[in-house]
Amino acid sequence: MTLSSVFLYVLAGVLLFGMGTSAVFFCAHWLRKILAVNLAGSGLFLVLVALSRRPGAAAADPVPSALVLTGIVVAVSATAVALALYCRLAAFEQERITDESHG
Amino acid sequence: MPEAHATTWLVVPIAAPLMLSLAAFVLGGRWCARLGMAAVMIVVVSTCFITWNIWHRGPQTYPLGAWPAPLGIALYADGLSCALLGMSAVVGAFVSTYSLEYFPWPLGSDDEYRCGAVQFWPLWLLLWSALNALFLSRDVFNLYVTLELLTLASLGLVVIADTRLAVEAALRYLLAALVGSLLFLAGVALLYGEHGMLDIDSLAVEQAELLVGQASSRPAAESDGAMAQDERRTKSEPTAARLIPLVMIALGLMLKSALFPFHFWLPPAHGSAPAPVSALLSGLVVKGSFYILLRLWLDLFPAEVTRPVAMLPAVLGSAAIVWGSLQALAAERLKMLVAYSTVAQLGYLFLVFGLARPEVSSTAGFAESAWSAGVLFALSHALAKAALFLAAGTILHEAGHDRVRDLSGVSRRMPITFFAIGVAGVSLMGLPPSGAFVAKWLLLKASLSAGHAALAVVIVGGGLLAAGYLFRVLVAAFPGDGATTPGGEETRPIPLRPMRLKELTTLVLALASLLLGLAAAPVIELIEIGSPWSSAVVEEP
Numbered sequence: 001m002t003l004s005s006v007f008l009y010v011l012a013g014v015l016l017f018g019m020g021t022s023a024v025f026f027c028a029h030w031l032r033k034i035l036a037v038n039l040a041g042s043g044l045f046l047v048l049v050a051l052s053r054r055p056g057a058a059a060a061d062p063v064p065s066a067l068v069l070t071g072i073v074v075a076v077s078a079t080a081v082a083l084a085l086y087c088r089l090a091a092f093e094q095e096r097i098t099d100e101s102h103g
Numbered sequence: 104m105p106e107a108h109a110t111t112w113l114v115v116p117i118a119a120p121l122m123l124s125l126a127a128f129v130l131g132g133r134w135c136a137r138l139g140m141a142a143v144m145i146v147v148v149s150t151c152f153i154t155w156n157i158w159h160r161g162p163q164t165y166p167l168g169a170w171p172a173p174l175g176i177a178l179y180a181d182g183l184s185c186a187l188l189g190m191s192a193v194v195g196a197f198v199s200t201y202s203l204e205y206f207p208w209p210l211g212s213d214d215e216y217r218c219g220a221v222q223f224w225p226l227w228l229l230l231w232s233a234l235n236a237l238f239l240s241r242d243v244f245n246l247y248v249t250l251e252l253l254t255l256a257s258l259g260l261v262v263i264a265d266t267r268l269a270v271e272a273a274l275r276y277l278l279a280a281l282v283g284s285l286l287f288l289a290g291v292a293l294l295y296g297e298h299g300m301l302d303i304d305s306l307a308v309e310q311a312e313l314l315v316g317q318a319s320s321r322p323a324a325e326s327d328g329a330m331a332q333d334e335r336r337t338k339s340e341p342t343a344a345r346l347i348p349l350v351m352i353a354l355g356l357m358l359k360s361a362l363f364p365f366h367f368w369l370p371p372a373h374g375s376a377p378a379p380v381s382a383l384l385s386g387l388v389v390k391g392s393f394y395i396l397l398r399l400w401l402d403l404f405p406a407e408v409t410r411p412v413a414m415l416p417a418v419l420g421s422a423a424i425v426w427g428s429l430q431a432l433a434a435e436r437l438k439m440l441v442a443y444s445t446v447a448q449l450g451y452l453f454l455v456f457g458l459a460r461p462e463v464s465s466t467a468g469f470a471e472s473a474w475s476a477g478v479l480f481a482l483s484h485a486l487a488k489a490a491l492f493l494a495a496g497t498i499l500h501e502a503g504h505d506r507v508r509d510l511s512g513v514s515r516r517m518p519i520t521f522f523a524i525g526v527a528g529v530s531l532m533g534l535p536p537s538g539a540f541v542a543k544w545l546l547l548k549a550s551l552s553a554g555h556a557a558l559a560v561v562i563v564g565g566g567l568l569a570a571g572y573l574f575r576v577l578v579a580a581f582p583g584d585g586a587t588t589p590g591g592e593e594t595r596p597i598p599l600r601p602m603r604l605k606e607l608t609t610l611v612l613a614l615a616s617l618l619l620g621l622a623a624a625p626v627i628e629l630i631e632i633g634s635p636w637s638s639a640v641v642e643e644p
Contacts, residue, residue, distance in 0.1 A: 051296040085274045092267040
């Protein structure tokens with residue numbers, strides 16, 4: 001019974017991961033790409049957490065949770081950097097538009 | 104007791120730049136460059152000590168916090184780590200010295216980078232710390248963390264050039280790198296799911312045991328004759344499930360080291376960053392992910408790396424050599440030319456995976472020599488490419504442009520820089536006595552003896568193509584006597600500039616790359632200390 005629920009989580013995680021990674025390449029808009037990377041990351045974390053329930057073991061393995069925590073910290077900071085870059089890019093675009101309308 | 108002290112040195116090249124990076128960020132101003140040069144001295148000295156220790160005592164392990172390996176996270180250095188650590192120390196030291204003049208403090212009259220020094224030093228020291236940690240880590244999850252640190256630090260460095268082009272390139276670089284590290288992490292997660300551990304040594308043992316277990320349990324019910332046959336089949340054809348972690352890890356790291364066709368993010372990012380940053384990214388950072396793949400390839404997946412699997416990186420590498428060189432031939436700007444040259448030269452590194460296969464190691468020493476040659480090539484390329492990017496940066500700064508077509512007027516003002524381009528060019532083309540010459544020679548010998556004539560053609564052809572794009576630069580810079588520049592500029596005497604620190608460091612880097620070939624024998628001996636081949640030969644029945 002537990003095995004099948006683990007399988008369900010892993011399957012969902014793999015699906016999310018696949019959707020995310022393919023969307024990074026196929027979506028044109030930067031914001032969608034940034035969201036897609038986050039989606040892929042969440043899928044991967046879901047797989048990791050699901051794998052922490054080892055067959056036959058009484059309690060869940062704590063190491064994957066620690067890994068996921070580290071992964072989330074990395075994902076949050078990388079997303080922050082990506083959004084900052086996106087804002088800078090939008091500012092450049094704004095400058096270009098105002099320059100064109102004045103010139 | 105001295106033995107215990109010796110391994111403690113492994114902490115220094117990671118901790119010192121990290122501490123000084125934080126200090127430089129807090130203190131700011133003129134302290135940035137001072138703390139940066141202090142880090143240079145500490146990293147160079149500690150790398151010398153580590154090299155000495157490995158040379159005399161063999162591979163070194165340092166358990167952090169005295170926790171033993173399966174639970175704790177160990178630092179480990181063998182010849183491979185040590186060679187790349189040395190590369191990071193040498194290139195880092197020279198690029199730092201160059202940056203003293205490139206990012207001046209107090210600001211010069213031409214404030215191209217308004218607060219360049221304050222932004223550059225903390226990020227560069229963080230990058231250095233992450234890179235050294237990557238070369239010394241013995242834990243696959245720690246490798247993931249260092250990869251991400253490397254990405255975030257290099258990203259900050261790229262956007263010091265606060266232009267639209269640089270920011271867009273940085274965003275593309277970040278997304279590609281994030282997907283790459285997620286794929287790597289997925290592979291790590293699958294390995295953990297199978298074995299429940301992250302330490303490379305323990306994982307290697309588990310992976311090997313799995314192989315033996317498969318080989319002995321499967322044929323138990325069958326006859327003796329079929330047993331030997333089946334054992335061979337299990338060894339050469341691992342199940343698809345066991346290939347998945349390898350594929351994930353390899354794909355992620357190929358994306359991060361910009362192997363063709365995943366190179367799309369590299370030329371804009373490396374071409375639009377400030378010159379010292381381009382030198383660090385092209386010389387050092389891309390070697391980080393190559394190192395991880397090289398390390399895990401044979402340590403963790405000796406059974407999965409069969410002929411078809413191993414030939415894929417080699418084929419992509421060959422395509423990279425051709426495609427990168429053609430793009431470099433067509434590039435209009437010097438920095439883009441150098442960036443595409445990086446795409447081409449990285450292709451050579453991936454030929455190693457096709458040539459250094461475990462199953463051919465018993466026939467001759469060629470697989471091993473191809474493996475060492477790949478590492479030697481990485482060292483030589485780091486020195487030469489850093490020199491080329493630094494030279495391109497000096498030209499861009501002095502002349503205000505880096506159009507290859509209009510270099511003739513510039514070359515007379517900066518003879519030393521153009522001499523350095525020539526010397527680094529000799530190394531990139533793979534002419535003697537450069538380190539790349541020795542490396543290409545060994546790769547050529549390995550590919551011919553393994554029967555891969557096509558790879559041999561690519562190795563030689565790549566050298567010719569490199570000569571093509573580098574001569575394009577030199578011909579544009581030094582037009583013949585008959586040629587005239589528009590406006591009759593050649594009649595006006597141009598005063599020579601006094602030689603500056605920037606030009607000197609560029610020249611020394613280029614010369615180091617050229618002379619690496621003369622020291623190739625001891626360097627290869629160092630690389631092979633504790634290599635997977637030295638143990639594989641003993642275990643072979």
